[in-house]
Amino acid sequence: MREALRKIDIIDARPAFTQDDADALNERFKGVETSTMLKTLFDERKLGEVAVVSSFGTESAVLLHLIASVDRTIPVTFVDTLKMFPETLEYRETLIKSLGIKNSNIVQPHESVLADKDANGLRWSFDPDGCCEIRKVEPLKRAKSGLDSWISGRKAFQSVTRNNIPRFEIADGLLKINPLGDWIKDDLEAYFEEHDLPRHPLEEQGYLSVGCAPCTSKVLPGEDPRAGRWRGWDKTECGIHEAVTPLPGADDDGTNDPIF
Template identity: 70%
Template sequence: MAEPARKLDLMDVRPAFTQADADALNARFAGVDTLPMLRTLFDENLLGETAVVSSFGTESAVLLDLISRAAPDTPVIFVDTLKMFPETETYRVELLDRLGMHNRRVITPDPAMLEKKDATGLRWSYDPDGCCEIRKVEPLARAKHGLDSWFSGRKAFQSQTRANLPRFEIEDGRLKVNPLGDWTKDDLEAYFTERDLPRHPLEAQGYLSIGCSPCTSRVMPGEDPRAGRWRGWDKVECGIHVSTIAPSADDPIF
């Protein structure tokens, strides 16, 4: 007697993206403007289960506006580290309301991990890498569980670690899409003006790159825009773009 067919979970049949896939997409969309590229990606269902991850910093409105014009129902993931500026949360709600993006997902650090590794809430002051790991990297790894691809707002001009950033790359079997990878600061400013997008309220106060409040400071005239992040530390990235954390299939996403 033949065994009954096993009911497959969707995760069992979801193919992982490969470097060959990323290479093919980079070749296909070379020289194609960002918005037409995004519309094609969604129209042809080339991304599988996807979401856009946003920090709701000073440049975040550009990518979110582009995604909203191509596929406004795209899930928007925000990692609330519980150390964010209150202005960032206000900006998040107001910006998404304006763009008509209502599929919103907020992920927070695991309470048990915080109790074990940052009970005082002061880990940022002596181990910023460890703080980012438990407050940003691990939560985002849970948030991406079940996704085939995700959108990042990184740009090549932001730092040396982001130089030569491709539009499509592979991270842990997922397709990582960097639609603004080749945009310049002037491109971003022009888009803000053209689309009349709202600015983060702290930008006018000299915060040109905004993360968690304890590790973000004002940028002085002539400084690099990211000079206000982790000032005094040999640190330029929070770690979410190099993470290889693999959450359990039983971990909740949100």
């Protein structure tokens, strides 16, 4: 009986990633080509339950192509805030079809939460942090609740607030993987051209970073790529990659040897 319980414990065991794991992975894959790194990670199957989180923005095709080239069954999650540009929704469909992604899903804010905290749909105009919290942060938190690790498309060059992004980090108790963290704009452009990837339809109009329609504007010459996000506000992130103060009344839900 004791042996049977021990076997069950082994079967049910899920990775509990620590900073030591992230440090070990950063050291192991230092200088390794991104596609090789992803293939190795997927082949070794040590990431536990993993998914890609994609905004389907202007640069999203690169990461999605890299992932799909290795394993098209890796889940790809999109947070539809219900404030997205129609062009972004169309672009999502284009990439899913052209890249052959097999497991795509959408998560949205709860209707009851919107009715309670943003009934007129204008919270973005006076409380962008609160709007992001209910429309993006909370839905993604639900989507990540069953994950052990997740893959982000963040890149250091996008903004001064994103300098020194490691390939691996620990965020909210999960292993967060940033395969493109050290890529520069020229790398992305070369990849788009090499693989003839479709472009976001708004990019040619000057939208270099695309989020929700009310909070996204065109980027002016000389500005960093994310200057058009929340223009006029002291805000640079939606909260997915940086903590946002929870809404009033919102629910709050040792060391280990490295796994790798």
